[in-house]
Amino acid sequence: MFSIIRTMWLTFLHAFHKRETVQYPEQKNKLTTRWRGRIVLTKDPDMGERCVGCYLCAAACPVDCISLQATEDEHGRRYPEFFRINFSRCIFCGYCEEACPTYAIQLIPDFEMGEYNRQNLVYEKKDLLIDGPGKYPGYNYYNVAGIAIGGKGKGEAQNEEVPVDVKSLLP
Amino acid sequence: MSTPFHPMLIIAGVLGGVLLVAPGLIWVERRLLALWQDRYGPNRAGPFGLFVVLADTIKLFFKEDWIPPFADKFVFVLAPAIVVMTVLLSFVIIPFTPGFIVWDVNIGILFFLAMSSMGAYSIILGGWASNNKYALLGAMRGAAQMISYEVFMGLSMMGVVLHAGSFNLQTIVEAQKDIWYVVPQFVGFMIFFIAGIAETHRLPFDIPEAESELIAGFHSEYSGMKFGMFFVGEYMGITLISAMITCLYFGGWLGPGFLPPIVWFAIKTFTFIGIFILLRASLPRPRYDQLMEYGWKILLPITIVNLMVTAGILLWMEN
Numbered sequence: 001m002f003s004i005i006r007t008m009w010l011t012f013l014h015a016f017h018k019r020e021t022v023q024y025p026e027q028k029n030k031l032t033t034r035w036r037g038r039i040v041l042t043k044d045p046d047m048g049e050r051c052v053g054c055y056l057c058a059a060a061c062p063v064d065c066i067s068l069q070a071t072e073d074e075h076g077r078r079y080p081e082f083f084r085i086n087f088s089r090c091i092f093c094g095y096c097e098e099a100c101p102t103y104a105i106q107l108i109p110d111f112e113m114g115e116y117n118r119q120n121l122v123y124e125k126k127d128l129l130i131d132g133p134g135k136y137p138g139y140n141y142y143n144v145a146g147i148a149i150g151g152k153g154k155g156e157a158q159n160e161e162v163p164v165d166v167k168s169l170l171p
Numbered sequence: 172m173s174t175p176f177h178p179m180l181i182i183a184g185v186l187g188g189v190l191l192v193a194p195g196l197i198w199v200e201r202r203l204l205a206l207w208q209d210r211y212g213p214n215r216a217g218p219f220g221l222f223v224v225l226a227d228t229i230k231l232f233f234k235e236d237w238i239p240p241f242a243d244k245f246v247f248v249l250a251p252a253i254v255v256m257t258v259l260l261s262f263v264i265i266p267f268t269p270g271f272i273v274w275d276v277n278i279g280i281l282f283f284l285a286m287s288s289m290g291a292y293s294i295i296l297g298g299w300a301s302n303n304k305y306a307l308l309g310a311m312r313g314a315a316q317m318i319s320y321e322v323f324m325g326l327s328m329m330g331v332v333l334h335a336g337s338f339n340l341q342t343i344v345e346a347q348k349d350i351w352y353v354v355p356q357f358v359g360f361m362i363f364f365i366a367g368i369a370e371t372h373r374l375p376f377d378i379p380e381a382e383s384e385l386i387a388g389f390h391s392e393y394s395g396m397k398f399g400m401f402f403v404g405e406y407m408g409i410t411l412i413s414a415m416i417t418c419l420y421f422g423g424w425l426g427p428g429f430l431p432p433i434v435w436f437a438i439k440t441f442t443f444i445g446i447f448i449l450l451r452a453s454l455p456r457p458r459y460d461q462l463m464e465y466g467w468k469i470l471l472p473i474t475i476v477n478l479m480v481t482a483g484i485l486l487w488m489e490n
Contacts, residue, residue: 004454007453007454008449008450008453008454010453011207011449011452011453012207012449012453014206014207014208014209015206015207017209018209019209019210019211020209020210021209021210021211023211
């Protein structure tokens with residue numbers, strides 16, 4: 001009997017406690033920079049697409065929501081012909097971001113993607129691509145990769161030496 | 172006792188008041204529960220979220236009103252009407268202010284007891300007609316609970332009747348001019364309160380509709396406005412028990428003169444409604460056999476002892 005009254009009293013005291021509710025549309029929780037939300041495709045500092053169409057994100061995706069087709073431009077630079085993410089399937093696990101070798105695909109702290117039409121949740125490349133480097137400001141994949149593309153030959157990348165011609169005997 | 176009000180006015184006032192308060196309690200309950208759980212509760216629609224009542228009502232009206240093909244149709248429809256009918260009829264004998272009473276009858280309390288016993292029928296019939304094992308289990312529990320708690324609900328009120336010497340609620344309230352009956356009849360008050368919770372099958376005694384065990388108990392199969400009737404009936408039951416407690420133990424409309432009697436009555440009634448909701452917010456549901464044991468082995472003896480002691484003291488004081 002005493003414990004019942006004590007319980008009721010303690011419950012009553014909760015009337016004067018701080019509210020736990022976050023009044024969502026007006027107040028918003030602070031999302032940290034690592035928050036896994038909407039997926040974007042980022043660009044190099046010199047505005048070239050980072051994505052090289054390696055399909056690793058699509059392979060890593062546990063729900064198979066990423067679909068893309070790689071192609072190559074006249075400079076030998078690979079890029080996705082289309083890049084499609086079905087956000088009605090996406091579970092925001094972030095595996096694609098971890099799999100990406102070029103830091104192209106990134107999850108950003110934004111979750112307000114509500115749509116009335118389910119088809120609108122399928123994001124095409126134009127919806128995904130942003131004009132910026134995202135979380136890795138200075139990173140330029142082709143400047144650190146050894147592959148030769150138009151305007152950059154073998155050995156011209158950063159921290160790279162011109163390759164040795166093994167066929168020549170000259171020192 | 173003659174009344175200064177026109178009878179039709181009284182009926183309209185009581186009916187309108189009760190039917191306004193009952194859905195209003197949806198909002199009150201949700202806000203209060205939220206208050207005690209560190210939340211806000213409904214606060215979007217209208218001022219303080221008051222329009223949630225409207226939204227809920229409209230939702231209930233437009234929901235599919237489905238009668239299961241395996242149900243006994245006639246009884247299935249009848250059951251929710253009974254609960255509302257009996258509770259509304261019970262309000263007939265509640266004196267809200269001096270003279271503002273629909274039926275000033277000398278068997279007031281007996282009428283109340285009769286009507287609340289009739290309320291058990293709605294649960295039994297509803298559960299039986301649903302032709303569903305959970306509904307039937309809920310109905311059986313409800314029937315057992317209401318019958319066993321009614322026994323000492325009636326007995327606990329007899330202490331007040333002994334003091335006042337009348338079954339008429341108006342006389343009882345007026346007899347409390349000097350001292351509220353909660354002082355001499357504190358045990359009776361506690362027992363009546365507990366029995367009242369069981370009678371309206373509110374938490375912690377909501378065993379007939381225990382969600383975690385029986386889905387929704389006797390009204391599992393009900394939807395739409397038929398469910399709404401059970402719902403409203405329950406809220407009206409809370410109001411009724413609160414009003415009865417106010418009349419029997421807390422001096423009804425009596426209070427310092429700076430507020431009109433109806434305001435005192437409303438304040439007291441709503442305090443008890445608040446306590447009902449606080450009980451829901453704080454206490455877990457007992458096991459079914461615990462509930463029965465508690466009723467028959469503890470509360471019933473206490474009630475009888477209380478009644479005998481009250482009668483003895485009153486007789487001793489008379490001599």
